[in-house]
Amino acid sequence: MGALDGIRVLSFNHFLSGPAAAQHLGDIGADVITVEPLGGAFQRNWAVANRFVGETSVNHITTGRNKRSIAVDLKSPDGIAAVKKLIATADVVMENFRPGTLEKLGLSEAEMRRINPRIIYATTTGYGVDGPYAKRPGQDVLLQAMAGLAAHTGSMEGGPVMVGSVPIDHHAAALTVAGIVAALFERERTGTARRVDVNMLQAAMDLQGESITAWMNGADHAGPRGREGMGTWFSPAPYGIYATTDGHVMISMSTPPQLSGALDLPELAALSAEDGFSQRDEISRKVTEGMAKLTTAEALEKLTEAGVWHEEVKDYDGLRGNPQIQHLAAFTDATDAAGEPLVMLSHPVRYDGEVPAVRSLPGALGGQSREILAEAGLEEAEIERLIATGAVVQTNKMRG
Numbered sequence: 001m002g003a004l005d006g007i008r009v010l011s012f013n014h015f016l017s018g019p020a021a022a023q024h025l026g027d028i029g030a031d032v033i034t035v036e037p038l039g040g041a042f043q044r045n046w047a048v049a050n051r052f053v054g055e056t057s058v059n060h061i062t063t064g065r066n067k068r069s070i071a072v073d074l075k076s077p078d079g080i081a082a083v084k085k086l087i088a089t090a091d092v093v094m095e096n097f098r099p100g101t102l103e104k105l106g107l108s109e110a111e112m113r114r115i116n117p118r119i120i121y122a123t124t125t126g127y128g129v130d131g132p133y134a135k136r137p138g139q140d141v142l143l144q145a146m147a148g149l150a151a152h153t154g155s156m157e158g159g160p161v162m163v164g165s166v167p168i169d170h171h172a173a174a175l176t177v178a179g180i181v182a183a184l185f186e187r188e189r190t191g192t193a194r195r196v197d198v199n200m201l202q203a204a205m206d207l208q209g210e211s212i213t214a215w216m217n218g219a220d221h222a223g224p225r226g227r228e229g230m231g232t233w234f235s236p237a238p239y240g241i242y243a244t245t246d247g248h249v250m251i252s253m254s255t256p257p258q259l260s261g262a263l264d265l266p267e268l269a270a271l272s273a274e275d276g277f278s279q280r281d282e283i284s285r286k287v288t289e290g291m292a293k294l295t296t297a298e299a300l301e302k303l304t305e306a307g308v309w310h311e312e313v314k315d316y317d318g319l320r321g322n323p324q325i326q327h328l329a330a331f332t333d334a335t336d337a338a339g340e341p342l343v344m345l346s347h348p349v350r351y352d353g354e355v356p357a358v359r360s361l362p363g364a365l366g367g368q369s370r371e372i373l374a375e376a377g378l379e380e381a382e383i384e385r386l387i388a389t390g391a392v393v394q395t396n397k398m399r400g
Contacts, residue, residue, distance in 0.1 A: 002027075002028045004030035004181075005029040007030045007092065008030070008033065009091065009093075010087065011095075012093070013041070013094055013095060014041050014042040015043035016170070016173070017198075018096035019034075019043055020063045021177050023064070023065060024174075024177045032068070033372055035072055035074075035086070036069055037071070037073070037074065038071050038393050040365045040400030043059040043060050043062075043064070044060050053342060055338070056336065056399075057399070061342055063362075065344060065358055065361055068368040069368055070368060070392065071365050071394070073391050074107075075105070082373060082391065086376050093121050094124075095122075095123055096125065109121050109195065117193065120183045120193055122180050122183075123195075124172055125138060125199045140166040143204045144163060145162075149167075149204055151224045152233065156222075168203050168204045171203045172199075172200045175206070179198055183196050211232070211233075227280075227281055228280075229287070229288045230284050236276030237256075238288075239251065242287055242288055242291040244295055245292070245293070246295050249312055251303070251309070252310060254306075256268040258308050262308055263290030264290065265286050268286060329355060330345065330348075334361055336361055363398075364397055364398055365395050367395070369387070369392050
């Protein structure tokens with residue numbers, strides 16, 4: 001059982017924010033139907049690091065579970081007619097194309113609501129559904145640049161740095177899920193079917209809510225980034241990453257006296273927490289010197305004894321061995337139909353202490369075209385005609 005059992009979602013999404021949001025909905029019980037072009041959605045045919053597991057893109061592994069797929073020619077009148085049949089059976093339609101794309105295909109929001117007045121229409125766009133930037137390409141690193149995330153990451157000495165993952169895409173996905181669930185709840189209470197609009201620009205700003213709010217309200221700053229090893233412009237020293245003789249350690253919350261004892265820095269012993277702000281450059285330089293004399297193991301031991309919040313900096317290879325990650329079952333291991341081992345991140349929320357089960361692995365393009373059309377009320381002869389004419393495709397292939 002899942003929270004969204006009985007809710008049907010049509011996903012016209014391409015990588016990453018839209019498919020990730022749809023997967024979250026599928027994880028908690030929704031019947032998610034991905035409406036894909038005949039050649040397959042982008043995430044099937046392109047992979048980060050060019051990595052495919054067998055025939056399956058790692059991008060499809062990231063966002064393809066707990067979904068069914070129908071492959072439709074959306075430039076075909078028959079294909080559009082078939083999709084309209086699906087819209088009539090759906091609770092939610094999701095898409096993350098540039099504004100106006102579905103309208104050009106004859107699938108405007110107004111047309112969808114004519115077919116199904118109870119439909120919740122959810123968009124995830126780069127910059128919003130209208131406005132001067134609405135037609136710009138919305139890609140994570142571009143939003144990092146525009147929204148200040150890159151300018152506020154890195155050091156003043158080294159310049160801006162992009163975050164080495166795609167946090168805006170993933171946050172936009174989470175906001176899309178929250179908006180859809182809220183709209184479903186309102187519809188059940190009032191009968192009102194809302195449009196849900198999420199844009200990556202505001203998602204990028206929301207990710208930085210603490211620091212943007214401080215900046216806009218006059219917080220003291222010498223620049224957008226930290227100096228002398230500091231990770232931010234707004235924190236007391238020594239908030240940041242410091243090198244040891246054989247690695248790196250992240251230091252978080254601490255006071256100068258704590259660091260004085262931990263790193264044998266007597267000059268910090270008399271400084272107050274307030275000095276952590278006013279003398280942050282000097283304190284950070286001293287911590288850099290003290291940490292540089294220690295191995296990582298020595299630094300971890302001394303910082304722990306002093307009550308300094310800290311963590312060793314590790315890459316992804318350290319995740320599997322992390323005992324808390326093991327306890328949380330944060331990875332799901334599976335084997336696909338071809339016998340290939342797959343590793344997925346588990347659904348990140350627990351319900352009564354349980355992680356939702358994986359009902360279906362990332363599947364084949366158009367793997368359920370026939371059954372989806374049958375559920376929408378099409379007769380077998382009509383389904384076979386659509387397949388014979390190429391308006392709809394049923395395959396067992398993972399890629400287009």
